[in-house]
Each structure stands twice: as structure tokens, then as C-alpha cells.
Amino acid sequence: MKRVLLFLVLFFCVRSVLSEPIALPELHRRVTDLTGTLRSEEISSLEEKLKNLEERKGSQVAILVLPTTGEETIEQYSIRLAEKWKVGRKSVADGVIFLVAKNDRKMRFEVGRGLEGALPDVLCKRIQIEYVRPLFKEGKYYEGIEIGIEKIIGLIEGEPLPEPTHTTFHETSRGKIGLTGYFLLLVGVGIFVGIFFRRMFSFIKAGAAAGIGYWAGGLLGISFWTMLPILIVFFVILLVLYSTWNSGMGGGSSWGSWGGYGGGSSWGSSSGGDSGWSGGGGDFGGGGSSSDW
Template sequence: MAPAGFRARPASGGRARRRGTLVRVSLTRAARLAALPLPLVAVLFVETSVAQVALPPRADRSVHDVAGVLSNQAVDTMERLHGALFAQTGVAIVVVTMPSLEGEPAADFALRIAEAWQPGRAGEDRGVVVVIALEERELFIATGYGVEGFLPDGRVGAIRDFARPALSQNDFSTGLLQISQALTAVSAAEFNVTIDGATLSTVAAAGQRRPRDDGRGGIVGLLVMLGMGFLLFRHPSLFFLLMFSGMGGGYGHRGAGGFGGGGFGGGGGFGGFGGGGFGGGGAGGSF
């Protein structure tokens, strides 16, 4: 018999049962806690999908100034450059300004534009989509499959960097015109054509030719440097060619998937929509 006041320890089986109960309770609570975030994730996913900004209606022009920040002169100049480039090379450049993307990354919005509008001809895939979002202060330049050879991510990134000072000062007309001129010039040089207002095509072609060494390299080099200095002084926008004329890929955005289809949409106006395919190439960032 146990002395009075003495409480016997529970048998080991009791301890095991209580421990088992505690373990089961802990596992049940853990399972409940683990299950709680799942509805929240679903709600967040739905809210994110719902918050996706609607695409603007596509018109038969290359510049869609939804934000209303571009001057008439800048729009007219870009329309002329893009129209001439598409007519001679099949490269279709589209510029879209948005007041806000409601938090959607500019890269995603640009690819949605590309998928819905399909700039460029089917089978050639020479489309370029330039998107700028004012509230997010973000830019992205998306490139189609057919232009990635001469507009790799690194080169597109250099063009973006060239326009960033103007964009950061809210001079959107100048910044987007610089981007359009650069894209037009590089594309024109690739196809050996000349576009008025994008004289970089001539400079780009000359920069790819190596002069013969005939013993007068020093004098020729000096004359070339003086000529380039004068040219850059008269046309400051030409300097960016020196930054990206030799760049390949290296940075930007790469996504999965691709899209295209449909036939070429001709007719009046820009006429540059009708089946261009994109795969996520390009470059962007904040300004």
C-alpha cells in the first residue's frame, strides 16, 4: 500500500496515450494552419487576375498614346518612321503609352499587347512593342522572333538606357522618339535601306566596315575621329550607336511561350498587324 498523500505516477502506457493524444492534436492544428493560406492564395490569385488592366482598342496606327503625353509632332514623326520602316523591311514598331498598369509589370502588359495585336507579318515575326507606364514609371521593349538577331536584349537595353534621361524628366515625346529613331535605324541598317529621319542606318553600316590598312591609318583615323566628333556635336542623338553597335544579348527579359497566327492585315494606315510572333525577348526597367 502506498503511504497516505502519496500519488502514484501514471503507468507508462498512460504517458504514451497522452503523448499520442498531444501529437495528434499538434498534427491536427498544424494541418489546419497549413490549410489556412490556401483560400487566401486563391483569393489573391483571383484579385490579381481581376486587377489586370484592360488592353486599349487597337487602331490601324503604330502609336497609341492612351496616356495623352505625346506631342502631335512626336506622334507624326514616329508614325512616319514606323510606316516607312514597315513598308521597306516588314519590321512593325508599335508604341503604347498607359497612364497606369494597375501594378502589372510592363513586360507582361507588352507581351499581352503583342499577343492580341500581333504586329508584323505571319512567318516573319518582325514586331516590336514599346510600352511605357506613367504611374509605375516603367518601360519595356518587347521584340518578336524575327528581329532578335539584330535587336538582341543587350542592344535593346542600350537603347532603353539612351532614352532614360529624357523619360526620367517626364519628356516622354523626346524619350519615345529617341527609342523609335534608334529601333528604326538599326532595323533599316539590317536590311540595307535608308529611312529619312533615322540617319543612324548610314552610320551603322559604315561602322561595320573595316578600312584597309594602306599606310595612312593614322591620318585616316584622325579624320574619322574629327568627323565623328563633328557629327555627334551636330546630332547628339547619334552617340548611342557607339554604345550598342557591337552588343549582343546579355540582359533583359525572357519568357516562355510564343504566339502568332492570322494573315497580314493590309489596307490603309499603318497596316502592320497580322500575325507576328513573340517569345518574350526584349528589355525594360524603371526610369
Template sequence: MTRPATAAVRGEGTIVRCSRFSVAIALTVALAPTPSHPGRAETRPLPISPAHPSRAETRPSPLPNPLGYVSDHAGVLDAEWKARIRSVCQDLERKTGVELVVVTVPSTRPYATAKDYGSALYERWGIGTAQQDHGLLVLAVAERRQATVTVGKGLLGVITPPTIEGIGNTYLEPAFRAGRYGEGLYRATVALAAVVQEIRVGEPPRSHLKGLGIFLTLLTSVGALWFLWWIARPDLRHPYGRLRRGEFWGSGQGGFGGNFGGFGGGMSGEGLK
């Protein structure tokens, strides 16, 4: 698994100030190993916690074990929200190959920040494919009411800092402020899935799309903004009900139309089950 480097939203990070706490929304980027240093990650000139290989070999890992698409180690999600998030993640991987994992933890200890914790967890769990690294990790820290998103290198052209900032400000910040972790994480999960829904991991790039990068990026951004507006409509008590009924994400549109059913198993060589 590659070692992630980190990059923050809006320069060094976006902090949304609230009356009694702050919600930090950050973008963490996972990069591939460099040819000159096989097995080591390419890094950018950003603050990264120093590695201690000798300690890692002799001490138990402070990171929790994966529990599937949703690992609620902080105990802040009820069964219904877990099932909804799992269904979206499961459908996303089945249709696109993108692996999206949602994790809650009580605190970031022994790491200094949520970004550092998310980077370490992304690497430890091996999220995303080994070849193209199409993975997404949404991490919520209950103690600080913070969230961070770790993005695999294969998704860097699609999941951008403005995308993360918009999702954080629209869904995570207001929900976390009210203590509704399940709702916020579910909305953020669906929004991320909508942005990457056209990706097909393992498909070779099509030559006739060369030169259309800027156009496709703009088109994706406009579509994502429209989707974010739609699911933020205040007149919908459960804005994702249409997803379950297939009224919005019909199979012909390549959406997720999940049934929000059960979930079982854990990490395997073929991904999360």
C-alpha cells in the first residue's frame, strides 16, 4: 500500500468556526511510490508526522481494525445510518471499483491531527486498488468534531479541494454541530459517490477523450454542484429517499439505487465485503 502525503483544503486547511467547537475539513491525498524510492511514497512540502519504522515493528499499532465499509469505533452511528452508508459504499464499489470507507474514532491519539490519523489509517488498511489507488476514506473524530477525507491518487483529478470543502461546509459541518454524525456522514458519502460515479477502475483511458480534460472537469463540477443543491433542499426530510426507490439514480444513469440492506464480512483481497 502506498504511503499517503497530505494536502489541505484552501491552502493549509479549512476550519469552520462554531460557537462551542470547530469542525475541520481537510483533504488528504494518497500518492504512489516514486521510481527512485520503491516502496516509499512521493511527498509534497507539507507537514507530515515523522515515521518511526523501528517503533512500528516493536509496538502494537494504535490504529483500529477495519469493520467493513463502516467502522464506527466512536459509537456515534445508529444501525439505520450504518446500513444506509454501507449500501452506498457497496454499490459504489460494485459499479465503479472505487472503494469508499467511512470511519469514526473517539480521538486522533497518538496522532496530532485528523489528517495524520486519516493518512495512517488509509495506508494501514490498504484502501483502494494497488495499481491505481482508487480509494476514499472519510474519517470523523468525535472528540474534536472534525472530519478529514483521504483521496487515492487515482481520484485526484475528480475529487478536488473545492469539492471536499463544499461537501464539508454543506453536510458535515451543520450535522456535526447538531451532533447528527450519521446524517452528516451519510450525506457526505452520497455526495462523494455522485462525484465519482462515472469512474470505472481498470478500464484503459479512451483515446477519443484526449484533449477534453478541461471540458469534462467543468462538466463534472457543474453536475456535482447541482447534485449538492438538490440533496440540500430543506423541504425533504430524508433527501435520499429517492435513491432507495430508484426514482433519481435509475440504472440507466449509472447511479447507486441501493436497497440499504444488510452487510457482513470485512477486509479481503478483493476489497470490502
């Protein structure tokens, strides 16, 4: 009797572990391949297409290739993924996830609420069956994903969506960055040079940094009288900063005390991997289509 009870306990424990949902991957880029199916140049090509779409229309499209969704159906896994990644703009909900479960031989387009008109279930199913499935059956996964993405992009292009917003700074005229820009340039140059003169007297360090700033300003064609008040303020700020640094570090600190070298840390220690792309807060309601091959 004890053996039977022990067996039942072990059975339910194992079953519980096996039925645990597969962990969702983090979103760091537009194309995530957990199977090693796609070559690096193929991933780059797909990401370039999706990046160009986002710049033109604002819509975000992500691709995930994974071995299996486990005990979950691809629909269950896909909606969990969509709720975590939140691909698409928050106010527009114009995100799409192309999910491929390679070992399960299943695929799904998870469509954001804002694109359900442009990408209705029937069109998603048609793209999968007529274009993607034949290529997947031949083992041509990149070609299948590429044509599926191209069809999705084509439908999104025809949808009237709000214009994308760009926060990246673009120079409108070469060399015309304004007085504030010049001042920030001088500060940056001065601080950089000041690091290399840290063991010198504070007065000499500040003067040297200001001198470098004056030289840089001269190369940019700024007049002396325009730069003079900036340099005076710049000199005083650096003098105070360097004095503070020296007093706080005992006047004899080394590179290691900055934490950049010799202090057990490195330049990339806090980056946490490639986190240059993320979802914009998109919303999903289960729209899309699933197919096998």
C-alpha cells in the first residue's frame, strides 16, 4: 500500500512538472530564433525589413522560432507571449507576432487589435496555407518566413495608421547646432581631457581642459568674444568638479577607483545584453490564424 501511495505521489509530481508552461523568452530584437534554424545574415535581412516597416508605418512585427510550445496549444502560448512582449504601439495596437513551433510543425500569426481589419483571420490563414506552408514542407524555413512577412507588410502598408513618431535627433543643417550645442561639446571635451590630467593640480587641470575646449571651438569657427563667457563658466565648473573629485578620492585615486578598470567591473557589465528594441505597449485580443505543415 505504501508503495502504491509513493508511486501515485511521484506520478502526480512528475505530471505537474511536465505540464508547467514553457517559459517565455525575453524580447531583445525583432527576430528571435531559439532553434538555430536561421543564419545570421537571414536574421539581419528579416530585421531590416521589419525595421523599415516600423520607420514608415509605426507598426511593430516580431518573429519567434522555437522548438515547441510544450503542453500548451500554439494559440495559448502565442497569446501569453503577446501579453508579455506587447508588440505594437500602445495607442494603436498595431503589432504582429509570427510564431513558428518547428518541432510541432505549427505556426501562428498573432495580430494586434488595431490591425485586425487589415489582417483578418481569413487572410492570415490564406497567407499561411498558400505561401508559407509549401516552403516549410520543403524545409525552406527562411524563405517561408520571409514571404509570410512580406505578405503581412503588404497588408499593413495599405492600412491608414497614425504617423510614426521619431525621437531621434536629425541635423537640419551641417554645422548649425546652436550655442547650446557648442557649450555641450566644450563640456564633453573638457571632462574627457580632464580625466587624463587628474593627477595634476586642480587649477592646471581646469585651465588645460578649458584650453582644449577653446581650441575645439576655434576649429568650429566660433569667435573669441562668443566663447569667452562660456569658457569662464566652463573653467569655474571644472575647477569645482576636479576639487570635489580629488577631495572625495584622497587626491591620489587610480583608474580602478572609477570602476571602469581594475575595479572588478567592465564597460558592458550593466548592459544586460542587447536591449535595443522592445514592444511599445500593444494590445492583443486573440486575433490571427494558426496552421500546420
